[in-house]
Amino acid sequence: MSEIESGAMKKATELLTAAEMRAIETAAMDSGAVSGIELMERAGAAVVAAVEEGWPQLARGAFRVVVLCGPGNNGGDGFVIARLLRERGCEVELYLLGEAVGLPRDAQANCDRWREMGAVQPWPAKLDGQADLYVDAVFGAGLSRPVGERVVAPLAGVPPERIVAVDAPTGLCMDSGRVLGSAVSAAVTVTFHAPRPGHYLADGPAHCGRVICSSIGLRGEGPRRAVRVDAPLVPVLKSADGHKYSHGHALVLSGGSGRTGAARLTARGALRIGAGLVTLGVPGAAQLEVAAQSTGVMLTRVDGPEAFSKVLEDERINALCLGPGLGRDRARSLVPVALEAGTRRAVVLDADALSAFADAPDALFARLHPGCVLTPHGGEFARLFPDPAKQLAEEPARGPALSRLDVARAAAERAGCTVLLKGPDTVIARPDGMCAVNAARYARSVPWLATAGAGDVLAGFIAGLMARGADAFGAAATAAWLHVECALQFGPGLIAEDLPESLPAVLRQLDQAAGRIRAGSAAEESSTPLQ
Numbered sequence: 072m073s074e075i076e077s078g079a080m081k082k083a084t085e086l087l088t089a090a091e092m093r094a095i096e097t098a099a100m101d102s103g104a105v106s107g108i109e110l111m112e113r114a115g116a117a118v119v120a121a122v123e124e125g126w127p128q129l130a131r132g133a134f135r136v137v138v139l140c141g142p143g144n145n146g147g148d149g150f151v152i153a154r155l156l157r158e159r160g161c162e163v164e165l166y167l168l169g170e171a172v173g174l175p176r177d178a179q180a181n182c183d184r185w186r187e188m189g190a191v192q193p194w195p196a197k198l199d200g201q202a203d204l205y206v207d208a209v210f211g212a213g214l215s216r217p218v219g220e221r222v223v224a225p226l227a228g229v230p231p232e233r234i235v236a237v238d239a240p241t242g243l244c245m246d247s248g249r250v251l252g253s254a255v256s257a258a259v260t261v262t263f264h265a266p267r268p269g270h271y272l273a274d275g276p277a278h279c280g281r282v283i284c285s286s287i288g289l290r291g292e293g294p295r296r297a298v299r300v301d302a303p304l305v306p307v308l309k310s311a312d313g314h315k316y317s318h319g320h321a322l323v324l325s326g327g328s329g330r331t332g333a334a335r336l337t338a339r340g341a342l343r344i345g346a347g348l349v350t351l352g353v354p355g356a357a358q359l360e361v362a363a364q365s366t367g368v369m370l371t372r373v374d375g376p377e378a379f380s381k382v383l384e385d386e387r388i389n390a391l392c393l394g395p396g397l398g399r400d401r402a403r404s405l406v407p408v409a410l411e412a413g414t415r416r417a418v419v420l421d422a423d424a425l426s427a428f429a430d431a432p433d434a435l436f437a438r439l440h441p442g443c444v445l446t447p448h449g450g451e452f453a454r455l456f457p458d459p460a461k462q463l464a465e466e467p468a469r470g471p472a473l474s475r476l477d478v479a480r481a482a483a484e485r486a487g488c489t490v491l492l493k494g495p496d497t498v499i500a501r502p503d504g505m506c507a508v509n510a511a512r513y514a515r516s517v518p519w520l521a522t523a524g525a526g527d528v529l530a531g532f533i534a535g536l537m538a539r540g541a542d543a544f545g546a547a548a549t550a551a552w553l554h555v556e557c558a559l560q561f562g563p564g565l566i567a568e569d570l571p572e573s574l575p576a577v578l579r580q581l582d583q584a585a586g587r588i589r590a591g592s593a594a595e596e597s598s599t600p601l602q
């Protein structure tokens with residue numbers, strides 16, 4: 072994925088599953104670059120550094136810490152943390168789940184080192200909750216089954232503000248962000264080398280608190296099957312030499328009279344994101360209503376499939392969006408026409424254009440092509456892809472649990488096009504398995520984006536970017552990222568109409584950031600001595 076980190080701005084961060092992370096660790100150890108015990112020492116030291124930053128009172132002394140260690144290498148990290156905190160003068164109590172004899176080799180070695188300075192106490196039924204800090208080093212990447220009450224009971228009464236989780240809060244599946252049985256909630260979660268999907272998906276953010284990703288000196292990269300979107304993946308700022316036709320022409324199909332608002336929002340989104348022209352295709356009965364409400368957006372009459380085919384004779388129309396407010400009957404007759412043109416035109420299908428095919432999804436999938444994007448919310452997704460949706464709804468019986476990435480991937484492969492599954496943790500999947508997560512979580516949390524019509528604007532953003540020439544996956548991931556940026560820009564009180572109107576301020580910030588980067592590289596160039 073060369074587009075991911077090309078250019079001066081970091082566009083995305085790789086998300087690694089537990090298995091992918093394990094493969095990187097194993098490769099590093101097999102190559103002789105580092106040993107497991109060294110990695111464990113660095114992991115423990117990273118957690119201690121995060122604790123020193125997050126709990127500055129530690130430096131003032133009389134700091135009491137409880138470390139809870141599990142039976143695997145997550146517990147091994149816990150022994151390192153206990154030793155390093157004791158060396159910093161903390162009063163440390165350590166409890167082990169299970170017996171020390173069964174510990175893996177590196178964890179065993181660190182258990183032995185800890186025993187030189189403190190006791191390994193048997194697992195407590197409960198704790199007094201009076202310590203300054205609790206270290207959750209029970210389970211991390213190796214969580215293999217639901218966590219029983221006995222495991223989480225010691226932390227039951229402890230406020231999350233006093234808990235630091237090692238790699239993941241115990242009970243949280245790092246691949247999916249789903250809770251297996253029950254899970255600890257922490258103030259800070261310290262993970263290593265690269266963040267994991269579970270830190271962003273599903274219940275992950277509610278349990279992790281703040282996520283710190285620390286380097287432990289590993290160099291390997293994963294297979295880049297999933298990334299977190301950190302900036303636009305495709306160009307959004309216009310170049311100096313274009314004209315309106317070079318930025319494409321998007322056509323948005325509207326529903327009938329009294330139901331045109333959704334498509335108007337979509338069209339506004341497409342126009343604001345920079346499509347050269349945007350036209351609304353409107354049935355005759357709704358023409359006056361739409362004409363009275365739209366200015367920059369053009370209008371053409373599209374009563375049925377024949378009229379639609381006629382409009383599509385204009386080859387300059389290169390992106391179509393169908394669904395918002397379209398009505399299911401109209402969708403059933405117009406979507407096939409939109410897809411008839413094969414791969415020549417980008418097609419975004421949302422809302423009614425998805426639900427209209429709930430009875431016969433295969434008929435829809437057979438016509439889709441890689442230039443299409445489906446943008447279902449959870450309900451629409453379940454209508455089109457009932458099997459993966461059902462599996463995702465089931466209580467996970469083992470770890471790693473099925474994730475939103477897994478089901479979006481399966482859907483994209485089945486449909487043969489990009490699928491964007493909406494939510495606070497929007498996932499975008501390509502048929503080849505590549506995924507992006509646009510997480511409206513942590514500092515990017517925008518609960519006010521859950522407002523009627525927000526999805527219609529998102530569909531317009533995608534169609535507008537595709538009109539401008541962006542590929543389906545890049546357009547969908549970029550649109551989703553900008554959508555959340557717009558919501559952050561506007562703040563609480565946002566209604567869907569505000570989203571396109573917030574885009575200019577977001578684009579201005581991107582332009583300024585790009586300008587700073589350009590200025591930086593120019594300064595570098597000019598500082599090169601002329602010879």
Ligand SMILES: NC(=O)C1=CN([C@@H]2O[C@H](COP(=O)(O)OP(=O)(O)OC[C@H]3O[C@@H](n4cnc5c(N)ncnc54)[C@H](OP(=O)(O)O)[C@@H]3O)[C@@H](O)[C@H]2O)[C@@H](O)CC1
Nearest residue numbers: 110111114143144145210211212213214215216217218238
């Ligand atoms: N590899 C490295 O070099 C580095 C690794 N690092 C650290 O290692 C961590 C991964 O270690 P890990 O693979 O040993 O897994 P871990 O999370 O400790 O759990 C495995 C144990 O828990 C058990 N178990 C699981 N679920 C259970 C349940 N519900 N209830 C009861 N038991 C359960 C499971 O049992 P089993 O499934 O085998 O029956 C097994 O005994 C990683 O998160 C990071 O912190 C860092 O130091 C960096 C270097």
Ligand SMILES: Nc1ncnc2c1ncn2[C@@H]1O[C@H](COP(=O)(O)OP(=O)(O)O)[C@@H](O)[C@H]1O
Nearest residue numbers: 448493494495511517520521523524525526527
């Ligand atoms: N809690 C939330 N935080 C951030 N974004 C959210 C949240 N809930 C929903 N969204 C986003 O709001 C939009 C809602 O779209 P959709 O469900 O299609 O609604 P509508 O059909 O009313 O437009 C999606 O982009 C979704 O990702």
Ligand SMILES: [K+]
Nearest residue numbers: 207210237239
């Ligand atoms: K943990």
